């Protein structure tokens with residue numbers, strides 16, 4: 439990946455498509471650097487939600503009338519867009535859920551309960567979001583299985599030698615994040631999947647922070663499951679995706695029972711619908727899926743590779759600027775070759791929330807806290823970090839405003855003096 | 864900005880005379896706030912119905928630690944009854960800085976830990992038959 443090529447994005451023109459950037463806070467333009475939490479929505483997606491409810495709204499897969507067929511076509515059309523984005527072999531492999539969290543829980547429940555038995559091992563990593571940790575804890579408790587963790591080094595990179603050792607014990611499952619939401623580490627998931635498969639394990643990849651930002655091809659990664667959320671990729675909240683390999687999904691029992699997921703219902707038993715509907719019980723978030731379809735079209739119109747290049751270039755600038763401030767400590771690889779557009783840092787001994795409060799006064803929105811990664815924060819020996827995360831509409835100007843806000847925080851908290859050695863040590 | 868992190872607040876946070884421990888305290892309490900991961904440990908020395916000494920220790924955001932120090936400054940030497948009457952709005956007024964709803968929780972951590980400590984004193988006295 440040549441990160442030095444010029445950005446292909448016309449960012450200012452793109453920004454104008456996002457109505458929220460018209461807002462100001464304390465008379466200042468919003469510098470939105472919390473894209474790992476959720477992204478802003480382009481007008482096209484917002485309009486598509488309105489259009490669907492105004493023109494095409496009906497329940498799906500049931501009415502024998504034109505409007506219902508139109509709604510069904512819109513919903514299934516969105517599935518096709520999503521399948522295309524991740525290069526799924528078939529739309530049957532794309533299950534709509536609420537978010538990445540639900541996708542992972544679905545696998546833990548439906549696949550896990552059938553395939554995990556007492557004494558079985560599940561391999562996770564120290565980088566995981568609580569969403570890719572707690573569902574496995576619940577499963578392990580219920581099934582008396584063992585959880586094992588691939589550790590990280592001082593820069594937040596996975597120790598793959600330990601993975602190799604853990605794989606020798608023939609775990610049933612490896613669940614790993616593609617990109618760490620807390621540190622930005624890009625994990626070598628293709629290599630991890632290859633090794634895990636060779637050891638006979640299934641693999642779930644948490645793509646919540648990768649699918650929105652870079653080309654992701656499930657045929658190349660070869661994971662058995664991939665989970666991601668629509669709201670982190672310009673789509674609406676409340677809609678997410680579980681990709682699963684067809685044969686794996688077919689062998690799984692359903693997750694939730696109810697309407698739409700059955701073929702035939704008798705009083706004492708039922709037969710299941712075909713994929714992917716077997717896993718979509720009840721009326722789904724139809725408009726949300728349609729909105730996600732519009733978001734995917736929007737992203738593909740820009741190009742996932744172009745988005746990735748843009749973010750990596752901006753990341754290089756951001757890392758450079760932060761490294762030049764003596765009171766800033768960076769966590770994570772700090773190298774655009776191994777890190778996506780997510781940067782975690784602290785300022786001296788100042789609590790992350792105090793830093794974020796100062797930045798908020800500059801209308802710079804960042805996240806502060808443990809980022810749903812409490813075990814990772816403990817591993818790093820910090821209660822919390824400040825996290826800035828980029829997206830396709832992020833600009834150098836926003837990065838500059840972040841840096842200015844940090845400099846202001848350093849002044850307020852007397853860190854610039856501390857570094858010169860004439861205040862506290 | 865400096866209205867929030869003003870010198871008085873920063874001094875309480877960095878150089879609080881109330882940070883520390885008491886030998887043989889009469890009451891102790893601990894508090895934790897989820898948002899910041901603020902941790903606060905409070906110790907009291909009593910003299911009859913008065914709070915003779917307050918010390919705190921903890922780790923967390925500036926607001927939580929400074930507010931503990933300011934609370935200690937204000938309540939040392941006061942009666943237990945007065946301390947029990949002290950409420951959130953009074954503490955926020957004493958702090959005198961504009962806080963967002965999320966940060967109000969940080970500011971009020973110390974008060975809740977103080978009330979917790981006093982609640983234990985009261986229970987103990989009741990069970991010992993001291994009115």
Ligand SMILES: Cc1ncc(COP(=O)(O)O)c(C=O)c1O
Nearest residue numbers: 537538539567569619644646667
């Ligand atoms: C890596 C990762 N996994 C999972 C999630 C959970 O996403 P959601 O809250 O949309 O289910 C997040 C969101 O922060 C994330 O960053």
